Amino acid sequence: MPTKPSRSDRSTAKPAALETELDALTRALRRKAGSETRRRRLGIQYQDLSRRLAARQRELEALAAAAGLRELAAPATAAGPPAGVRARGPVEAVTRDVPRAAGKGFAFAEFLGEVGRSMVTAQEALDAQSKEYQASPGGQAMPSLFRLPRLSAGMRFAIEESTGSKLNLFFYSRQSAASETYQHTLDFEMVAVPPPPGGPPAAAPGLRQLLDAAEREAALRPLREQAAATAGALGLGTAELEASWPRLLLWELAAGAAPLLLLGHARDDETRGTLQLLRRPPAAPLLEAVVAPGSAMPPALVKELAVLAAEQARFLAP
């Protein structure tokens, strides 16, 4: 009989920490290394791997620290990790001053979204390193994967009164309003959790592709009404977009009152592609990049999208 959950059993999804994985790897290597020569050779490989992991972690620090700046802040002027970043332990904890974005209102969700995207980017870099490692002799002897299990971060912010009685949140910089505003802090923690049963789309081939003309028109009409913005979001020229409507691939991710679609597009020369979440008004933004145009997309996926787009265009042609 299932036991009733208690408030003390808060979410405990806590993947093994990176350092634990490294410790396990070290122990396994020691067990497996028979001769002194082999031990020395594996040791060198392990040191090399550690160096590369450390480099990845530094990249994560910089990425996580830069998060939130793109939409919220003035352009960064200095290269390298910004001032105010500090790291604790093997998994990053970042506290920084984020320049003020007056008049932006509360932007907490966007800020966290940016941090999350940066963490995903860093994990993708680790995925590539894991793949490289697995191809190396050391990786073949002891196959291992590496991931970022947790990110803790903090931000400092202040509140100001804008027109009327509305309150605006803005981020601190040491130089600005620190002399006159009260400082609040917000700490948060993210963890990596396994996918739910049923898996992501790669393991869920039953995803419905929208091929009905009326259904497609209903979904695409808001994008047609904002053609310039749509072209920009998809990385196309306006004329190019006009020719691409039948090539835009749509899959239904969520139905009901707040439907959500996945939009895919690849140029027919298979040079680049994009995947976007598509919402219906009044939800905003209408498009949100899953893989932005110009971002790295696996060539096999670009090719697949291009092939599907060509097939769809043929199917939809009168």
Add this chain to the structure above:
Amino acid sequence: MPADPFRQLHDTVTGLMSELPGAGDRLLAASFRRSFAAENPLPDFLHLRRVRLRWGCQLEKDGGAIRVLGMVWRWRSARERLNAEILLELATLPGDLETLTAVSASAELRLPRQIVPRPDGNLFFDLGGGEALEVLGTAASRPDHLAGLWHRGAAATILDSGEKKPWPGAALVALLRAMAEAGAPGPGRKLGALDPAEPSAWGWIHAFVAELAGLEPALAAAARGPLPRWLEPLRSRWGLARGAARLGVLVDEDGKPAGDAVKDTFLAPFEIQADATDDGLRLRVDLGLPDFLLADPVRGALLAEFEAKTDWKEVARELGRNLSATVTPTDVRNWLSRPDRIWTLRCDRRKDDDEYLLVMAGEAAGRECLVMLHADEGTLELAGEDRVRARFHVSVELIQAAPSDQVQLAWKTQLGGGKQLFCDLLHGYLRWHRLVQAAPPAAP
């Protein structure tokens, strides 16, 4: 009490925290793209698990009431603005728990360990080291009608009421020493349900707890965007894990939040902790001692100003005369380096400035001595969020400089700091004790 003293906190929390569920969803969406990566070995998803908001704020007088502000900070007189801090910790909830809206019945009140509960309701201080001080009188009594009983082991000294008989200075030092000692609160006692209509500070605390109890319904009602079907199981439901506050309430002599017209006020410091449990919010309230004795950073700022503005030659001369010995200014000034033997008191809290007293205990010519200094027209300025600067706009005056066993506090000295101050201090503690007695009693 205003209808909503926590309006600004409420606006921020609803503005910021209502974005929390959506922010968690955005993280899941951010992980989405890795699902499309070729040969992705670990298709995991980012999950926002815990958020903690620390809300630095001040309590501001607003007409006859107090409200909590967290925007622009200023330092006016201590009467007008008081520093405070509120902490909210939100976390994802497991399963299909009921939304938390109620306060658990097992609320607890803890008092400073120096306060000994007495069945007769009298105020009884444990001064440590076998010493105790019992105050005979009530908050309704006039200060000059108070009396006391100072116990030292088996011996007891009666502190007579009225202006005629002076009180021993050593009793004041013993009280100050005990009151200044920080320590864990004493044992808790059950606290009854807080009543929003209660006119004392307890009703004001109810407003804060009600704010906490409203958080989970607000989070549950927050708008959320669509997510892919297969990510629905990862959607988090958010709830309150813990709420805490360090607040100070200016109260009048009846223990009610003080209005503007009230001249005689003191600060009752509250530390409130509310933990989410299956029975509701489990509340614990620690009521601290009133702010007659000052703590850092104000204390440090005042000591620096006392050190700069005191005529140490005069102090040394007076002490030397009473000891019939030679005492140098440096001898006395060095007492300032013993923080456990110097105490700063706010004797009066006025609209634009305050009145302060410095009491120093130390050794000179092999005897325990006492020095009391008085500063009027003192103001505090903020030199940074946590840095305070004190200014005395008149010179520091010497009240006492003598061996402790010789110091007898007459009712009134030229400058204050005599038995009258001692009685005012005890009277203040009695009024604070009245606030304790107004705490809602637990159901039998």
